[in-house]
Amino acid sequence: MLPICGKCHSAIKTRPSSGYLSCSGTCEKRFHFKCVDVPESLQEQLESVPGLNWKCSDCLKKCVSFDSDSLNVFLGKKFEEMVSNLKEVFSDLKTDLIKNAERQIKDTFIEPEPVTSFSSILKNKTKPAVIIEPKNPEQNFAQTKTDIASSIDPANEKIQIAKVKSTKNGGMLVGCLSSDQNLRFKQLAQEKLANSYVIRELNGISPRVRIVGFSQKYEEDEWVELADYMKSVNNSIFNVSSSCKILKFWATKKKRSTYQALLQVDKKSYDRLMAAGGLFIGYDYCIVFDGLDANRCFNCNNFGHSSRVCKEKLSCPKCSSEHELSACVAENLKCINCIRMSIKEGKQFDTNHAVWDNSCPVYKSALEKLKADIFST
CATH class of the missing domain: 3.30.40.10 (Zinc/RING finger domain, C3HC4 (zinc finger))
Structure with a gap:
């Protein structure tokens, strides 16, 4: 044919x-x-x-044509940008090498833990403490306090009590002046009160950072090893006395193949991380963000307490009405916290946003207070 x-x-x-x-x-x-x-x-x-x-002619229409002169100009600019970026990388590497050499000398000495003042512990609700709760659900706080006082004498044990507070179910929270004293108090409580009481440690809130840019996912049983590896390859930020604990590891929303981690670190490591803006994890360059967030009640949406102890009315975090967020169909946003603040201070605040908005003045105030508590010592 x-x-x-x-x-x-x-x-x-x-x-x-x-x-x-x-x-x-x-x-x-x-x-x-x-x-x-x-x-x-x-x-x-x-x-x-x-x-x-x-x-x-039909096949020619499917082809992409280009202007060779324009393409040459474009490629020339890209080449100049690449050379400029390489110069910056080499400059940063030189600076890091000098810092690492200085750090290796300093790392032979373990930095002592700063002494915490008595007054700052009293007003700081984010510090470590020990909670002692009776196994008998009918027991009240007064009996718990009496049993603890008769079993542990702070003066004899050289422990300085900085905070005492009643807890639910007749328990008592005891905060000492330092981490070492908290640990000592917990050991004494376990030795003398474990038969009738449940003793547990309440860890304080430390600075937190969010690191974004991991190319692979790490399971929870790998977090400790990953944290140790991060410290070893970034010794311009971490030293032998630095603490680094991974609290959470999850995929980013925009790109599910890229992962991020929430780290709890000490204050000096936090300052260094935020100043650096990023760090290498193997061959992954990860960007660092502030990971602190103010605790919000999911019942009334105010800050500083949890829904478990909340006595306020239910409010929607989106429109401020008295219903759950899942039932909200409102199109206009209204922040219940800014409404309350407007009433309290007698002046009008911008309320046209949800309670989780980062620009909310009440949220920003709560976050600043949290940071003041953490970095007060």
Whole structure:
């Protein structure tokens, strides 16, 4: 069967003298020379020059054309940017090498834990403490306090009590002046009160950072090893006395193949991380963000307490009405915290946002208070 011309749709004779040419594009059709208006000079070249190809008008439309001069200018700019970036990288590497050399000298000495003042512990609710709760659900706080006082004498044990507070179910929270004293108090409580009481440690809130840019997922049983690795390869930020604990590890919303981690660190490591802005985890460069967040009640949406102990009315965090967020169909946002603040202070605040908005003045105030508590010592 004879091939058909892609233009006039009539048969093409296969003899060379019949005058036809084949498209080298995706259509692979054949055409009469006369149908595609190819000049005789080009016909001769197509027939005589090996590797010389021709495309029909339809295939040419599918091709991307470019201006060679514009492309050269664009590639030139990209090359200059690449050279500039490499210069910055080498400059940073030089600076890091100098800092690392200085750090190796300092790391031979363990930095002592700063002494915490008595007054700061009293007003700071984020410090470590020990909670002692009776196994008898009918026992009250007064009896618990009496049993603790008769079993542990702070003066004899050289423990300075900085905070005492009643807890639910007749329990008592005891905060000491330092971490070492907290640990000592917990050990004494376990030795003398474990038969009748449940003793547990309440860890204080330390600075937190969010690190984004991991190329692989790490399971929870790998977090301790990962934290140790992070410290070892970033010794310009961490030293032998630095603490680093991974609290959470999850995928980012925008790119599920990129992961992030929430780290709890000491104050000096927090300052260094925030100043650096990022760090390397293997060959992954991860960006550092502030990971502190104010604790919000999911019942009334105010800050500073949990829904478990909340005595306020239920409010929607989106529209401030008295219903759950899952039942909200409101289109207009209203922040219940800014409404309360407007009433309390007698002046109008911007309320047209949800309670979780980072620009909310009440949220910002709660976050600043949390940071003041953490960094007060």
